[in-house]
Amino acid sequence: MLTKQLAFGDIETAAQRLAGIAHHTPVLHSSTLDARANATLFLKCENLQRIGAFKFRGAYNFLASLPEGVRARGVVAFSSGNHAQGVALAARLFGVPATIVMPTDAPVLKLEATLGYGAEVVPYERATSHREEIAANLAAERGATLVPPFDDERIAAGAGTAALELLEAIDGLDAIVVPVGGGGLMSGTAIAAHGIDSKIAIYGVEPSAGDDFAQSLRAGRRVTIPVPKTIADGLQTTAPGELTFAIAREHVGGIVTVSDDELCDAMRFAFERMKIVIEPSGAAPLAALLQHRIPMLQGKRVGVIVSGGNIDPARYGELITSRSTV
Amino acid sequence: MLTKQLAFGDIETAAQRLAGIAHHTPVLHSSTLDARANATLFLKCENLQRIGAFKFRGAYNFLASLPEGVRARGVVAFSSGNHAQGVALAARLFGVPATIVMPTDAPVLKLEATLGYGAEVVPYERATSHREEIAANLAAERGATLVPPFDDERIAAGAGTAALELLEAIDGLDAIVVPVGGGGLMSGTAIAAHGIDSKIAIYGVEPSAGDDFAQSLRAGRRVTIPVPKTIADGLQTTAPGELTFAIAREHVGGIVTVSDDELCDAMRFAFERMKIVIEPSGAAPLAALLQHRIPMLQGKRVGVIVSGGNIDPARYGELITSRSTV
Numbered sequence: 001m002l003t004k005q006l007a008f009g010d011i012e013t014a015a016q017r018l019a020g021i022a023h024h025t026p027v028l029h030s031s032t033l034d035a036r037a038n039a040t041l042f043l044k045c046e047n048l049q050r051i052g053a054f055k056f057r058g059a060y061n062f063l064a065s066l067p068e069g070v071r072a073r074g075v076v077a078f079s080s081g082n083h084a085q086g087v088a089l090a091a092r093l094f095g096v097p098a099t100i101v102m103p104t105d106a107p108v109l110k111l112e113a114t115l116g117y118g119a120e121v122v123p124y125e126r127a128t129s130h131r132e133e134i135a136a137n138l139a140a141e142r143g144a145t146l147v148p149p150f151d152d153e154r155i156a157a158g159a160g161t162a163a164l165e166l167l168e169a170i171d172g173l174d175a176i177v178v179p180v181g182g183g184g185l186m187s188g189t190a191i192a193a194h195g196i197d198s199k200i201a202i203y204g205v206e207p208s209a210g211d212d213f214a215q216s217l218r219a220g221r222r223v224t225i226p227v228p229k230t231i232a233d234g235l236q237t238t239a240p241g242e243l244t245f246a247i248a249r250e251h252v253g254g255i256v257t258v259s260d261d262e263l264c265d266a267m268r269f270a271f272e273r274m275k276i277v278i279e280p281s282g283a284a285p286l287a288a289l290l291q292h293r294i295p296m297l298q299g300k301r302v303g304v305i306v307s308g309g310n311i312d313p314a315r316y317g318e319l320i321t322s323r324s325t326v
Numbered sequence: 327m328l329t330k331q332l333a334f335g336d337i338e339t340a341a342q343r344l345a346g347i348a349h350h351t352p353v354l355h356s357s358t359l360d361a362r363a364n365a366t367l368f369l370k371c372e373n374l375q376r377i378g379a380f381k382f383r384g385a386y387n388f389l390a391s392l393p394e395g396v397r398a399r400g401v402v403a404f405s406s407g408n409h410a411q412g413v414a415l416a417a418r419l420f421g422v423p424a425t426i427v428m429p430t431d432a433p434v435l436k437l438e439a440t441l442g443y444g445a446e447v448v449p450y451e452r453a454t455s456h457r458e459e460i461a462a463n464l465a466a467e468r469g470a471t472l473v474p475p476f477d478d479e480r481i482a483a484g485a486g487t488a489a490l491e492l493l494e495a496i497d498g499l500d501a502i503v504v505p506v507g508g509g510g511l512m513s514g515t516a517i518a519a520h521g522i523d524s525k526i527a528i529y530g531v532e533p534s535a536g537d538d539f540a541q542s543l544r545a546g547r548r549v550t551i552p553v554p555k556t557i558a559d560g561l562q563t564t565a566p567g568e569l570t571f572a573i574a575r576e577h578v579g580g581i582v583t584v585s586d587d588e589l590c591d592a593m594r595f596a597f598e599r600m601k602i603v604i605e606p607s608g609a610a611p612l613a614a615l616l617q618h619r620i621p622m623l624q625g626k627r628v629g630v631i632v633s634g635g636n637i638d639p640a641r642y643g644e645l646i647t648s649r650s651t652v
Binding site: 023026028029031047050052065109186219268271272273274275276277278310313314317318320321 | 354373374435599635
């Protein structure tokens with residue numbers, strides 16, 4: 001039985017907590033993009049959020065919801081990057097210690113930013129170690145609270161506030177498309193959107209190398225896959241969350257996949273025509289829309305959550321100049 | 327005697343013409359940037375404008391101000407890139423032909439975009455040919471109107487609408503800092519700002535290799551320099567305009583210069599911490615502020631016009647990964 005729940009009111013509460021703390025990120029539009037995608041797209045630019053990704057919203061909402069005495073003992077998280085930065089900045093804003101368990105292959109920019117926000121970083125080998133275990137042990141040792149990356153109603157509620165802002169800014173959206181890792185952003189977006197208008201279709205986009213969520217929805221149960229090999233380092237989850245899967249089954253219209261080449265193509269488009277930096281994970285919805293991967297969105301008004309922009313400069317230069325095979 | 331004039335009312339008129347046509351670009355803020363610059367900065371992101379630069383505003387305002395019969399015979403412009411794209415898109419929106427005289431070394435992205443907006447492109451050798459002459463001859467042959475790049479009250483008025491929007495969005499600015507090529511953006515910004523509050527200080531930033539405007543202000547007359555060698559391809563002007571120089575003498579607090587290395591440093595900062603793509607020319611004010619080049623702005627509230635983001639992917643990758651000597 002599912003004990004965790006997420007309601008529209010949780011997202012409204014998160015929005016109140018984040019007011020004046022998180023950036024109210026801009027919504028961008030491009031005629032050239034619309035022509036290519038054959039739809040009217042509105043990009044909610046969470047790459048322009050504090051820490052360069054939507055993850056700040058959930059992390060801050062989580063910390064804000066902890067009792068003061070608990071929060072004061074500090075927080076621990078495991079993350080390849082954006083959640084790490086989100087927790088590190090939220091902890092700094094509350095003046096409490098943060099310890100982040102990060103894979104040794106995390107992007108240097110994400111690692112440096114996490115250290116820059118004053119967090120302690122504990123490295124682990126992605127292929128061999130159990131990061132959940134390392135993080136849980138650290139939390140127990142220090143009396144600190146573990147901040148889960150996505151399968152938590154406070155994290156998902158924070159993530160959902162981006163969609164809330166998008167829907168306040170843009171009328172008459174037919175759908176919202178989001179990238180899918182563990183499903184926290186997708187769940188929060190779905191609950192936010194359907195709290196306002198149950199007819200708004202929610203679509204998720206996964207890297208084709210890591211389609212655990214699509215497989216799970218087809219199977220009707222949570223499927224676990226090996227760590228996927230993809231340039232989308234933020235979407236290398238191996239299974240949907242319990243809460244996020246339950247919400248997706250009820251609220252999500254479909255999940256499509258995109259290749260790494262298609263992600264590069266979308267990143268390059270965003271660079272050339274929109275002048276915004278999107279990391280591979282954050283480019284997944286744009287990639288799907290440029291490829292017309294969701295046919296029912298043709299001609300529609302579509303919100304797009306651009307989830308993040310954290311990528312090393314050299315890597316970015318490589319990816320936006322790579323020869324497209326799309 | 328100066329026959330051309332620019333008044334605050336011209337900027338208001340331009341803003342009315344641009345309403346619903348130009349993007350109302352976002353104003354971004356970054357705590358990390360403020361800490362580095364020791365000031366509170368508000369970035370008016372004209373790199374997120376249509377065609378990726380503020381130049382669309384002036385070009386559209388110019389075309390809008392032409393009598394319909396004149397406009398119908400088409401327009402001609404000479405430009406290394408952003409003005410070209412601005413004129414090309416404005417002409418397409420009005421359904422009139424555009425011919426653009428572009429240097430053979432113009433960034434490929436700018437060239438392709440100009441062609442993409444349906445303009446005819448006539449190439450010239452930057453070092454040897456007289457582009458003004460080529461363009462003037464073309465205009466005469468075709469009965470078309472030459473759209474000047476900056477030394478024109480309609481162009482400068484359009485450019486000034488960006489500052490108007492910035493001042494509507496942000497209260498209590500002490501100063502606005504802009505990049506300086508021919509001075510169209512600086513003039514428009516100054517007239518817009520001082521039409522609202524004469525105490526707002528206006529500063530310009532030039533590449534150190536091409537400080538014709540700073541030299542001219544010191545000399546008290548318009549000084550002409552050889553074509554400057556700088557990565558800031560949008561600021562390779564050789565002399566201030568007549569109108570823009572006159573406005574600068576009356577309204578501008580000072581002009582400072584930045585090196586190409588400092589431009590790269592600012593572009594990399596914008597990439598890493600703000601997730602926006604800025605071309606070298608557009609990064610000039612940010613570079614000056616990161617270097618504390620304008621001491622009187624320390625601790626102040628400062629508007630920054632980020633003028634454009636058009637740069638080839640390979641070139642961008644090079645510049646944001648170049649080893650800083652700053």
